[in-house]
Amino acid sequence: MKLPEPVCILGLGREGMSTYRFLRASNPTMKLLCADIHPRNKLDADWVRMTAQDVNTTFMTGSTYLEALSASATIVRSPGISPFIPEVQAARKAGIIFTSQTQLFLEQYRDKVIGVTGTKGKSTTASLIAHILQTANIPAQLLGNIGIPPLDAVADKQPTWFVLELSAHQLYDVTISPHIAVILDITQEHLDYYPDRVTYIAAKGSMTRYQMNDDHVIYSRSSDTVLRLVHNSHAHRHLWSWGPATDAAIWEDDQRIVLHGEHLIAIHEIPLLGHFNLANVMSAAMAASLVGVPSTIIAQAIRSFQPLPVRLEKVGTYNGITFYDDSLATTPEATIAALDALDTPDQNASAVGSIILGGHERNADFHSLAERLTKSSVKTIILLPTVGKRIEQTLLSNEPDFATTHTVIHADTMDAAVQACFEHTPPNSICLLSTAAPSFSMFKDYQEKSKAFRDAILNYRNPSQRRINQ
DSSP states (O other), X not given: OOOOSSEEEEOOSHHHHHHHHXXXXXXXXXXXXXXXXXXXXXXXXXXXXXXXXXXXXXXEXXXXXXXXXXXXXXXXXXXXXXXXXXXXXXXXXXXOEEEOHHHHHHHHHGGGEEEXXXXXXXXXXXXXXXXXXXXXXXXXXXXXXXXXXXXXXXXSOOOSEEEEEOOHHHHTTOOOOOSEEEEOOOOOOOTTTSSSHHHHHHHHTHHHHTOOTTOEEEEOSSOHHHHHHHHXXXXXXXXXXXXTTSSSEXXXXXXEEEETTEEXXXXXXXXXXXXXXXXXXXXXXXXXXXXXXXXHHHHHHHHHOOOOTTSSEEEEEETTEEEEEOTTOOSHHHHHHHHHHHOOOOTTSOOEEEEEEEOSOOOOOOHHHHHHHHTSSOOEEEEETTTHHHHHHHHHHHOTTHHHHSEEEEOSSHHHHHHHHHHHSOTTEEEEXXXXXXXXXXXSSHHHHHHHHHHHHHTOOOTTOOEEEO
């Protein structure tokens, strides 16, 4: 690997640190510029440790960090840095080379990569694929947002397969596609990051655009967007369906999943909540089958799979209220799926009595969520900044009487939101954290949001509080 120097690492978070380790291990004397909007003393402490003796690395941080671009010959852009900010676009027009961690990794290992993309379900599907392969004693490593950064895997003993979760941010500008591409449903997302939906879909398109004749793509006819991405691929196409239209299918009437025209697993055996998770299981099963895992092992692995933390995870029951953590739900569609999974008309099961919504504003459309809430058992809506006010406006425009039939509360902190849940959620019902928006207006990431939610539950200062069960 030869990159023109100086090489700028743009964005010094988790992936930027991984890129530094990789580049420095590849070339101890490579001239590096490390650029980030945060002052150097606010960066992860590991940066000080790693670069203490590194005379070939220069930091450019704080408000002037983008000045590093014009001083560079190559820029490795972290996915959190928008490619559409003027300084980045100017550097591109000036002929400076842009690459990314995803590109560098795929250049070396694309033949061993099973890539997973979609608006929701990526983490569960990628984790399940890795679990199935490992159950079959096939060495596999989980990479991406849910695993380790791809370039960190290069130093390890090479597995047979890498399972790589890929967002649109990580796919933007990539000119190599993975050997096996798993395409889940794609809806609107990240409209604060991309100038329009067309550009967002084009970024996702890198997943299949550069596939070759001996590659594979797994998909369903879930949307026109998915079909367009598949149409751009030269790979073998593997279609699954809802119902017996194909030999890989989810037969809801018979409550089973079929693979290669034969029974794979009964739906009641799958340890994942929600109708939407059936699509994740179907996709993962097909990917594992493509690399040679027998159906009996696939079914065994599905049964033993542990649901991901903070994805419809039961926290516990307190004061007669059962709390569920769905911190990974950062789109309206994901929250609708959570309501579909938990909000049941069965009189013997708890229904959702309250929900916490809101977070970072990225111009999502909340009308479908408003319609779903109107039809649900939810009677208390707790709204977080900054998008909380717009969610309330959407609820009222969808149903003018909503404010008289529901309790709507704005909370500036997670502690206040949880207190409102304790005070306004009916006994023997569910309080659901499923914000339909990302965390960035209040928290560093979904993990910090989840911790704040759980801490607030445990720290609630009602003298009558007692934990009933978990």
